[in-house]
Amino acid sequence: MSRLSFEDRDNARGETMPIHWSYKSLPELQALPAAERWEVWKKAIFEAYGRWQTWLVFPIAYILVFPVGSWLGSTYGHEFIGTMIGLLIASVISERIVFRITRSYLKTIVMHADKD
Helix, strand or coil, rough: CCCCCCCCCEECCEECCCCCCHHHHHHHHHHHHHHHHHHHHHHHHHHHCHHHHHHHHHHHHHHHHHHHHHHHHHHHCCCHHHHHHHHHHHHHHHHHHHHHHHHHHHHHHHHHHHHH
């Protein structure tokens, strides 16, 4: 059995897996003009924040990561800096998860927009 190394970034189809840092780079929205792309993204965000799963992300991320940063900071004598680093890490984790949840609503919204 072969092992995948860290350098192997290809997905199962042999392509490199893209990381989308903004809604502007999503393939689901590429065919739309910029103004319409923003409107569709706002609708998807509204749909995502209407679900309890999205709101569950925040307490989990902050309860798990925030105290770890505070503890690490206090270990090295800089509790405030550690707390801020924990807050930053928790924010990035929760933002990525909410981005993923929001993206799951895009296909439905784009399909409804095409029908209209």
